[in-house]
Amino acid sequence: MRLKLTWMVMLFFTALQLSFAQEKTVKGTVKDASGVELPGVAVQIKGEQRGTETDFDGNYSLQVAPGKILVFSYLGMKNVEKTVGNSNTINVVMEEDTHQLGEVVVTGAMGLQRKPKELSYSVSSVKSKDLTAANSANTATAMIGKVSGLQINVVNNGVSPSTRVVLRGNRSLLNNNEALIVVDGFPAQRGVLDRINPEDIEETTVLKGANASALYGSEAANGVLIITTKKGRSKLNVTLNSTLEMEEVSYMPKFQDQFGSGGFPDGTKVGLENVAWGPRFDGELIDASEKYENGDVWMIPYSPIKDNHKSFFSKGLTFRNGVTISAGDDKSDLLFSFDFIRKNGVVPKDEYGRNNVRLNAGRKLGKFEFKGNFSFYNSNTNIVSSAAGKQDRPIYWNVINTPLHIPIKQMKNWKDGYYTRKEVSFYRFYENPYYLIDNERDEGKYNEFTFIGDVKYNFTDWLSATYRAGYTFDNYVFKRKKAAYTMAFIVPDAYHNADTYEASTSDRITISNRFNSDFILSFDKNIGELFNIQANLGQSTRMDNENRINLSGENLIVPDFYNVSTRTGELKGSQYTKNYRKVGVFADVTFGIKKWLFLNASARNDWSSSLSADNRSYFYPGGGVSVVLSDAIPQLVTDNGLSYLKLSGNITQSGNDPSAYANQAIFEVASGFPHGSIAGLTQGSREVSTDLRPEFTLAKEAGLEFGLFKNRVTGNVTLYQTNTYDQIIPVNISYASGASSILTNLGELENKGIEVDLNTTLLKATDFKWDIGVNYSGYTSKVLELSPGVEELSIGGYADASIVAKKGAAYPQIKVSAYERDDMGRVIVDDTGDPIKSSEMKYAGKTTPDYVVGLNSSITYKNFKLYVTADYRAGSVFYNTLAGGMEFTGLSPHSVTAGRKPFVFPNSSYSDGKGGYIANTDRLTSNGGNAFWDKYSDVKENYVYDGSFIKIREISLSYDFNTDVLKKIGINNLSMAVYARNPFMFTPKDNVLTDPEFNYSTGNIIGIGTDAQTPPTRLYGFKLTANF
Structure with missing residues (x-):
């Protein structure tokens, strides 16, 4: 089957290549009016999907037939059209266009192409080159600091870190607050930004407010990130990239280095005590192991060892290779990509492997347009257990609790080292970290398949119908292995007798799938020269299913065979099943007047399976206005002043339904059951209100977009306020009811903020260009109301350190x-x-910042490019x-x-x-x-x-080799880059222990750090990219 598919793909590409037989290569240079070469100019064949971009020297090369028209477009410049004649060289000079800022097409909700000037809400975009500048394999981390209002937290570290993606803060107290991620029109499941290959992404459009909820439903109340993947655009094109990356621990806690091991309460020197409450270090020899019967004992100096704990961690190494093959013409496009990663982490023996495969295809047949998209993601993780040893602690805990005078690197031979084997080792209160690495492992295997297809029929040039369907299936298999901890012999009169335990294992299998379909009828028609109407009517269906099974067994009798069938103890297990469905209908209409005034109205009605029959239908409308003042009053525009000015306002209501089964009474396994052959269930501790309704968010925003000095400086300012009311929260009730709380609609949370984005070309001269972008996001969040008589709601955490919502106070x-x-x-x-x-x-x-500042800087000199991203967060x-x-x-x-x-x-x-x-x-x-x-x-x-910090997120230096020389040997482009990610972090002087960005979980419990993670790291790498 695989061979057959390979031959089909090859035949398709060959057919496309033959279609270019009558074409020739046209090349040239694009400059501005002052003679400066322009990199990144889009060169498109008019009426077709094929095209290219100019390189750093402003040069381009494109396969095109005589008689075709080339369209040259660049932000801030007037489009230029050139007809291909007998000459093989077409050079272009582009002039500045002070009116173009609002004309750039962006991908809006449902994949609809819109001009920014028509939109009444804030939209930002991140291009492919900005996502891949520092070669991050994680799309979420690659977006940090590049868009105002978008806050992405790396909540932990390791071979496969997790992220939390939020737009404009938290809207819900207990429900999901993460932004909706849409990939090629398909609303993806959580965490897709951690999985998708950034090299496959053409553009990411960020809709920051709740305005897209009319088209995408209640999940879009938290904002939307719309990802558009790449497709074939020109002749057969092959891109190869290869990366070698190194990782090292960048930040360790500051340890006191004055006092060493000792017991309580009097602080006497005890070399085998794990706590450092002994006397001052004095350099004398001290016991570092238990004493054998023959009197042998390991003696080491009672002195602190520099960087002792840091020396435990290795240098991580990552190999990444990828290939993209694409082709296209005015009727067809095809793209195939494959990317694989093999990573060894900074924790010894931690490993991670990832494979991404993508196949995108499109075809026009008469009035029909067909698009298909298939992607496959696979990952394998093998790491030391996060609940290791008899204390179920993370490995980091065991490392940092090692006294400073114990040479941790010499403890590797825990099995038969004379003084380091576990029978006599210093590690008696808890296990040797190297023992845990070898004997307690967490293994995870994740597979995800996604299929997306859509059919569009163009009735006329102003009326079309589109049906899109997507399906994703994923399965996750997790296994925890815990070896038996036994002693080959017992040391007499030991300072502490190590506790032994038997082998155990636990398994978890999760299978989930999602089906989503949309039908959209689109209308876009000019009425005379004054008016334009754009309307979209549609229906959507969502179905989610999940099944999760947990099994565990203890006292395994077969060494190194982790199977619950070999247990001698009781088999433990549980099962969770979820089925969820939502159906919606929607409408979105924009009325344009004289191409400078745009009025918008939207509405949606959903029916959710997670609400009762009486309340499962809920309606939410919205509306907005956009005015391009620079077009309405041309006198405002001057060469040395204002170039573009737009004002907009929007108000939208969106509904948010609860999670599956929130409106149903839940029964749980009773304590002490199953008892033999007798099973027992008991009513859950939470009762459900019979009148449970969706929570609603009312979002308001006002925005200003501008361009100055012939759009040399561009920017936007947005003010927003969201009020989420009828929050779905539990309220304590009398135990006489048989429950301790009831889930009901109460409470209101208000968010306010300001967002500012500024971009400018700071310096521009022959062979030199310096672009800089700054974004600012200011947040305030306040709990206006909880339930009557309730002043505080617990969100989660620990008994003596928890995250709460307090009435009248900032949240959280x-x-x-x-x-x-x-x-x-x-x-x-x-x-x-x-x-x-x-x-x-x-x-x-x-525990959330008052404001976040992002900085992006790009300096280009001839074929060199220096790129830097940084961000600053404060007020938490x-x-x-x-x-x-x-x-x-x-x-x-x-x-x-x-x-x-x-x-x-x-x-x-x-x-x-x-x-x-x-x-x-x-x-x-x-x-x-x-x-x-x-x-x-x-x-x-x-x-x-x-919790404040400044982080330099990315630094990259790239070089593009001379294309004229390369093309003689069949290479279109060749570039190399060196880069660093997270090279520097600056924190307040009182925080000498950890990265304040790390968090307890990816949920709403924000602001609780943990030792259950790898310490912060920095990464350095080298990347080579070739295009044929």
């Missing part, structure tokens, strides 16, 4: 255990000088769980305060016995060692840090 807030304080904010200490822990928790700040806090763990083990910088002697607690006071408080200047803490810092770690406000 972090609430933590705290100290008692006086009216001046000073910490109150008791008679012993120790701070007093409050019986009440306190709000410690907002986060809770760092890593800090508390290091405090417990005595490795944190805090723990050596005052040389571990009693000290005056900073900014403290004590009672004067008369209701007042006296500043504490002489009352020392009861202890300066473990006893004090153990209590200190129980107060979580101590670990709430400023």
